[in-house]
Amino acid sequence: MSNPVRIGVLGCGRVAQRYLEVFRDELAGEAQVVACADLVPEKAERFAAALGARVVNGLDGLAAAEPDLVCVLTESGNHAKHVLALIERGVNVVVEKPVALRPEDALAMRDAAATRGLICAVVKQNRYNPAMRFVRGAVEEGRFGRIVLAGVRVHWCRTQAYYDDPWHGRWSMDGGVLAQQAIHHLDALQWVAGPVEAVCAAGQAVLNSLEAEDTAVAAVRFASGAMGTIEATTSARPRDFEASLHLVGEKALAKIGGIALNRIETWEPVDAHPGDADVPALHSQEVPTGYGLGHGPYLRGVLETLRQGRTDVPVGVDEGMKSLRLLHALYTSMERGGWVSLADAPVSARLGL
Incomplete structure (x- = not known):
């Protein structure tokens, strides 16, 4: 596949603007958006005009455009339906988070x-x-030694207007801050600190009016024996101001901060190595929004997998399900009260229903 990969886009709303930037500014020459579709024609027309694509009618229109890959950027509750329909039409897909709302759909x-x-x-x-x-990498190299404590904080701002659309904050289509915003950080927490064994969570709508929660907290027990915390809200005012991860080990302290896990704010090992003082400068980046700058490198990896005729993408459904299963454990804990073990494969009685 020497020519640019032909891309279709399903859903041209909020997150699609980040994809527009990536395909226009980072992957030009590697990928070409050939078609896009949205239930709101004006959104599709603006997206198409910016990338020289054409607007098509739904799933059949996208499949008829013969894309090599379709990016599914629709509502969370529609991910499974749309992905399965595209796969039935023989189309490769990339789906935004969460992979689906129900584990069985994933x-x-x-x-x-x-x-x-x-x-x-x-x-x-x-x-x-x-x-x-x-x-x-520092965890894998053993520089933290035994991990004692790990946690994430998501202090973002979504006003009531965000939840007044037809789907945000609703159990059937979205869930709350844990499912929509902090799902990134649930993934990050397990990616660096290892799998979670059990959780005890609480959540509620504090400032915003929605079916699900705009604020949640949880205690976490990791399989390694480490303990942890999850803290997330969309009731921060007046802006997004933190999305952080902290890690406490017997041999090092670290905190990743910024608004999108984008800056090394603390790196303090017990035993210093050459170059440790330069870590914050070398491994931090400034980002314009909470989306960060990782979409481009991630999509480039998917495109390379496709070009090589492989299907073992950098993050597939099994990896995507790790944060989904943790999410369901958190919601199950809220529903039942008390600790919930992930070994029991808990499934929320509300999310996605």
Whole structure:
């Protein structure tokens, strides 16, 4: 596949603007958006005009445009339906977070893609942040020793207007701050600190009016024996001001901060190595929004997998399901009260229903 990869885009709303920037500014020459579709024609027309693509009518229109890959950027509650429909039409897909709202739907997506020999990639762009990669590498090298404590904080701002659309904050289509915003950070927490064994969570709508929660907290027990915390809200005012991860080990302290896990704010090992003083400068980046700058490197990896005729994308459904299963454990804990073990494969009685 020597020519640019032909891209279709399903859904031209909020997150699609980040994809527009990536395809226009970072992947020009590697990928070409040939078609896009949205239920709101004006959104599709603006997106298409910016990239020289054409507007098509829904899933059939996208498939008829013969894309090599379609980016599914629709509402969370529609991810499974749209991905499965595209796979049935023989199309490779990349789906935004969360992979799906129900674990059984995610498994159906994985199996359908495998049966047809197609790609089903799940976006986890923060794994491509230099700060995240440094800390994960330090964990793998043993520089933290035994991890004692790990946690994430997401202090972002979404006003009531955000929740007044037809789907945000609703159990059937979205969930709350944990499912929509902090899902990135649930992934990041396990990616650097290892799998979670059990959680005890609480959440509620504090400032905004929505079915699900705009604020949540949780205690976490990791399989390694480490403890942790999750703290997330969209009731920060007046702006997004923090999305951070901290890690306490017997041999080092680290904190990744900024608004998108984009800056090394603390790196203090017990035993210093040459270059440790330069870590914050070398592995931090400035970002314009909470989306960060990881979409481009992630999508480039997917394109390379596609060009090589492989399906083992950088983050597939199984990896994407790690944060989904943690999410369901958190919601199950809220519903039942008390600690919930992930070994029991808990499934929320509300999310996605």
